[in-house]
Amino acid sequence: MSPKACAPHARIKDQLVAEIPRLRRFCAGLAGNGDAGDDLLQATVERAMVHADQWQDGTRLDSWLFRIARNLSIDMARSRKVRGTVVDLDAIADLAGEDGRQIVEGRSDLRAVGSAFDDLSAEHRAVMALVVIDGRSYREAAELLDIPIGSVMSRLARARAAICAKLHRSPNSAK
Amino acid sequence: MTEELELQIARYLDGEMDAVERAKFDMDIARQPELAQTIQQWRDNDNVLRTLIAERPADAALLARLGLADAESAPTATVIDFATARAARVTHAPPGTAAGSRPRRGWIAGGAIAAALALAVTVKMMLATPGLSNDPAFQLAMQRSASGQRMTLEAGTVVPSLSFAANDGRYCREYRVEGDKASAGIACRGDRRWTIEAEVKMALAPTATGIVAASGDQSNAIDAAYTRLRGGDPMDAAQERTLIASGWRAR
Numbered sequence: 266m267s268p269k270a271c272a273p274h275a276r277i278k279d280q281l282v283a284e285i286p287r288l289r290r291f292c293a294g295l296a297g298n299g300d301a302g303d304d305l306l307q308a309t310v311e312r313a314m315v316h317a318d319q320w321q322d323g324t325r326l327d328s329w330l331f332r333i334a335r336n337l338s339i340d341m342a343r344s345r346k347v348r349g350t351v352v353d354l355d356a357i358a359d360l361a362g363e364d365g366r367q368i369v370e371g372r373s374d375l376r377a378v379g380s381a382f383d384d385l386s387a388e389h390r391a392v393m394a395l396v397v398i399d400g401r402s403y404r405e406a407a408e409l410l411d412i413p414i415g416s417v418m419s420r421l422a423r424a425r426a427a428i429c430a431k432l433h434r435s436p437n438s439a440k
Numbered sequence: 441m442t443e444e445l446e447l448q449i450a451r452y453l454d455g456e457m458d459a460v461e462r463a464k465f466d467m468d469i470a471r472q473p474e475l476a477q478t479i480q481q482w483r484d485n486d487n488v489l490r491t492l493i494a495e496r497p498a499d500a501a502l503l504a505r506l507g508l509a510d511a512e513s514a515p516t517a518t519v520i521d522f523a524t525a526r527a528a529r530v531t532h533a534p535p536g537t538a539a540g541s542r543p544r545r546g547w548i549a550g551g552a553i554a555a556a557l558a559l560a561v562t563v564k565m566m567l568a569t570p571g572l573s574n575d576p577a578f579q580l581a582m583q584r585s586a587s588g589q590r591m592t593l594e595a596g597t598v599v600p601s602l603s604f605a606a607n608d609g610r611y612c613r614e615y616r617v618e619g620d621k622a623s624a625g626i627a628c629r630g631d632r633r634w635t636i637e638a639e640v641k642m643a644l645a646p647t648a649t650g651i652v653a654a655s656g657d658q659s660n661a662i663d664a665a666y667t668r669l670r671g672g673d674p675m676d677a678a679q680e681r682t683l684i685a686s687g688w689r690a691r
Contacts, residue, residue: 281508282503282508285497285502285503285508286495287495289496290493290494293496294493303502303505306506307505310507311506375488375492378485378488378489379489382492393489397489398489398493400590402456403451403456418447418450418451418456419443422446422449422450423446425449425450425453425482425485425486426441429478429482429485
């Protein structure tokens with residue numbers, strides 16, 4: 266038996282560090298908020314380290330971590346309502362300001378998209394975070410969330426339709 | 441809009457249609473301006489979400505908080521490893537070019553494209569693709585995406601591949617566009633927007649012989665622009681991040 270096999274923590278730790286940027290983004294998507302996302306990230310990493318021996322070498326670490334994050338986010342959502350805007354909207358909106366509406370529709374639309382996303386249910390945010398933001402296939406998302414592919418598809422459609430509807434209700438005068 | 445149509449749009453945007461279904465849906469879109477508009481709105485919203493909820497590297501403080509500060513591979517917060525990216529360029533450089541002696545400018549056949557398909561010859565020097573630099577998503581990608589990060593365009597996906605400073609004070613980025621209209625080029629940040637300085641189109645064709653990167657013409661077009669701009673070495677991820685945060689103001 267190799268020394269590493271005796272120390273699952275050491276085995277997993279280095280690989281875990283490499284997964285942090287994407288895991289962090291996924292957590293931000295699930296939690297719908299930068300700070301809440303990092304809280305979820307921390308809880309995920311802690312649980313992963315505690316249960317490091319449950320991860321099987323050779324399987325995808327990222328999917329295992331995403332699944333932990335997903336389960337934790339359900340727990341957290343039950344215990345308290347997690348909400349808020351995502352990241353530095355003003356910094357991003359500066360971009361729009363320079364070219365008027367040329368680059369993106371404008372500051373109010375950026376805000377609207379962010380807040381419409383936050384208003385989605387956790388289930389809808391999870392599929393959006395996996396497919397739209399992380400670029401997973403429907404099949405991967407379905408396996409990761411333990412739901413049928415058809416549900417992945419319908420949630421993605423519903424979530425986008427909801428975001429779109431919210432944007433078009435927002436008054437144009439705010440632009 | 442019917443639920444059925446919403447499902448179709450989702451699968452269209454997510455690349456979950458096969459070629460036949462996709463072609464058929466493209467025809468539907470061409471005939472229905474309203475449908476086209478809805479798809480564009482959904483696509484724009486997707487892109488905004490990708491920008492709002494971007495990959496954020498872990499800094500030392502976060503790693504400490506996560507109890508990972510002592511891990512051997514604690515990264516210097518890289519989204520993309522430039523040394524590896526450069527090495528990849530050398531690997532994919534077309535046969536017959538002195539790739540080894542020009543590691544910095546070896547041509548990229550690059551990532552996903554190269555893995556799946558070979559690049560066949562049809563490369564011509566050309567003016568920038570009409571419309572590409574006017575695509576809001578392209579501007580957004582140049583402005584906000586870290587190298588290696590993908591953003592969906594109307595036609596394909598754009599990925600900035602590296603950033604550098606030109607001698608005239610502007611900042612420039614190499615990019616590649618994947619999809620039906622695959623291309624690669626250099627865009628530089630002017631006063632208000634990103635302007636394409638050079639671009640080559642790539643025709644994708646599966647071949648049995650593995651990667652046939654473009655002939656010398658292809659890398660020459662980009663190399664010529666690079667030389668004209670007198671570009672410096674590619675930036676590392678930290679420098680790039682700083683510039684993204686500050687809006688790429690010219691020096």
